[in-house]
Amino acid sequence: MSVPARLSLGMDRADITPRHPVPLAGYATRAELGPATDVSAPLRLRTLAFGAGRERAVLISADLLWWGTDIATRVRRDIAARYGLRPESVILHATHAHSGPQTSAGFTALLGDPDAGYVAELEAAAVASAGRALGSAVDVWMERVTCEAGIGTDRRSARSDGAVEPAPIDSDVTVVRFFDEQRTRALMVHHACHPVVHHGNVVTSDFTGAAMDRLEERHGDVLAVYLQGCCGDVNPDLYRDGVFRDGDQSLVDEVGGRLAEAVEKALKGEPTTLTATSPAASQWTVELPVTDVPSVSDLRRAAPGDGLMGQWARLLLEEPQRLRPHVTVRLSRLHLADGLTLLGMSGEPVSAYGLMVRTISGGSVLPLGYTNGMTGYLVTARQLAEGGYEAAEAPYYFGMPGPLAPEAEEILRDALLDAIWPSRLS
Template sequence: MREPPLKLGTAKADITPAAPVPLAGFAHRAGPFEHIAHRLYARIHCFEQQDKTGRKASALLVSADLIWWGSDLVSRLTPVLRERYGFQTVLLHATHTHCGPQTSSLFTDALGKPDPGYLEALEQRLLAGVEEALHNSEPVTVERGSGQCRIGVNRRKQSGGRIEMAPNEHGQIDPDVTVIRFRTSNGSVKALFVHYTCHPTTTGDNEISSEYCGVAMERIEQSLGDGAVGAFLQGCCGDIRPALVSDGAFYRGHRMEVERFGSWMTEEVLRINSLPMEELAPGDLTSKTLELPLGFDSVPSVELLEEQADRSDIHSEWACLLLREPHRRAESIPLEITRLDVAKDLSFVAFNAEMVVDYGLFVKQASHGTMLPLAYTNGMIGYVPTAEQLAQGGYESRDAVPYFGLPSPFRPQIENDIRNAISLITGKEEETHEPE
């Protein structure tokens, strides 16, 4: 008996702020944004399938031009989406652009302050988009193609006995571009997913931008025509940055560099799209989620926090936050991992964190290439580094901790715990790693 067909509804909602608000991601920017370089969108995809017994399964995947969906925002939106529309699975994914509004009130102000009016408008545009997508649902086939792009470079480099944020040409990256194409019965492209792994931090200008990934999706959609809705799916890019390098150091670009990287991505995706793709057999639209506590190395005392609060830097802001909200002085924080199966040999594995590239590569390895890792999904807890990175220090493992209001860096044992959890959720338990 053949598997029931997969149905897909799509919509594209403009989520550009109607009025100037502060942007998120860079501490050096002051005041609300000054210009709109590229508009922001939420690309909405509603999946539906009836199983052999007639029961309906449904899932929502949203890719938005945001830095992340704040955990506090997700906890408010997800119940509404589940109860109002009956979604069993909700994946609120962000491309991670650093040129959009803050969506969380859980972090220090240095990462950007959320605007309540914008968050209310974002929610309304999301719900309207879901309504639109549900009304154009139709059966689709699923195809996959792949290529490569060299926008990203590893940003952790050993220098003088310490880790600096500098281009490391020999460091780990994931250059793969994976394209997932959804076709209707008449052969037209209804949706096109593009999976890649690199921070959208080409520019630090104080202007709205969907960054290289948003520029690429706009051009790809225009090229496809017929109302095709794309989705950029960001991988585990915690330690991968755009390769804007001069004299061995990174520099920030402007609109021109954003457009250039967007063109590179567009060209590769359209090249892949022009070639024959692998058609994937239908499978069950299913999902599973597990929650893994990530242990902190230590919990700061009140005395230490009071001492730090007198400083005039990010550590003061961090200490005041932890004193004001003592529940933050916990021994662990939950990492949520969700697997969504869309077709046979195609699943997404989503994390509510800034995962470094090693974890994304492990997802691909553990699943034999059938699963794509998505960071920045269903919330944000901060950077999740490897054991080696925790020992080395550097931004992702230690320096970023105060910005996210975490009590301390993580324990090195988290890497084995995460690898075991990935092996479990990918169904490859026999490949698990024993904890040290």
């Protein structure tokens, strides 16, 4: 029997908890609460550096709501320049935790104002972490295993108390284990569910961070890296009569424990052995059409308002280049092994896209949201017809010129197919 090829793996963990009170991002209801002064759980930045042959790539997963496109561009450029990488070989991913600082000035203030001092510290921490990971490589083998987690629910249906027909969601957890002759070195945990258990004005990594912390404690000297899937319409199953039952850190730890136990269950399953290849990274953009693009006169009429639409109008008047009939989504592809590719989207994709990618690829391609920037929600034509927050309201929070057009779904699906099968592009 031939021995599968190994991959060079470097690892690093850094604390990115704010060192001074900062406004939090994630809930518009916090806009009037001021900076958060308490920390229930630290925020972490976890870095994996991959290498084989001459190629190297860096994946950073941070307990953040997202990496704003502005900061992501700077950090990726700085890491690439300092360590001799191609910018497309640097992947910045966020767990989508809703109780950390804002990282972008590109959205309405209701999503949270960025703290310049914190953003500077975050950028420096990411660059330094990439360097430490690149300098700490060991040779590892890889294997992949999947089982059902059963943590999330279709939140659009749950919010309506069943009035909206539930859509299928991706309820699996996929674990990639990196190991050598001595022990497990790292775990990549892929799942799709909003980390929104905690709604208070307190810093926490929410249940995804709690789960990774628990896995690291349980397995000793292991780095557990969470990869957030297509969770735009998925919340933890904490609804009662259409109302979400949020809680404090104890509930965060409880839900995190459920995810950690799902990972442990997966690790007891029959794994698929992966044969490493040279890390192959690529990046491209797709333009998705929008509807109802306003005129400048429309914006001027709305600009004096105090609420969301006033903020939105002022943002677009300050940045008139946004007044286009489309928005740009950045796609990032990182192929690590025969049977393992990461596919990132700079947006908040709903389950339909994640299910499509995982089903068509046979589970070999893991779809990621919140990667290398943030555009807005990536919804389906059905959801646009139904309306609701993700489809009809959120575009204005994100400073999009209007909601996505129904034909955006087909365009995005085609782009994802091209990413699954790059030969379609040749």
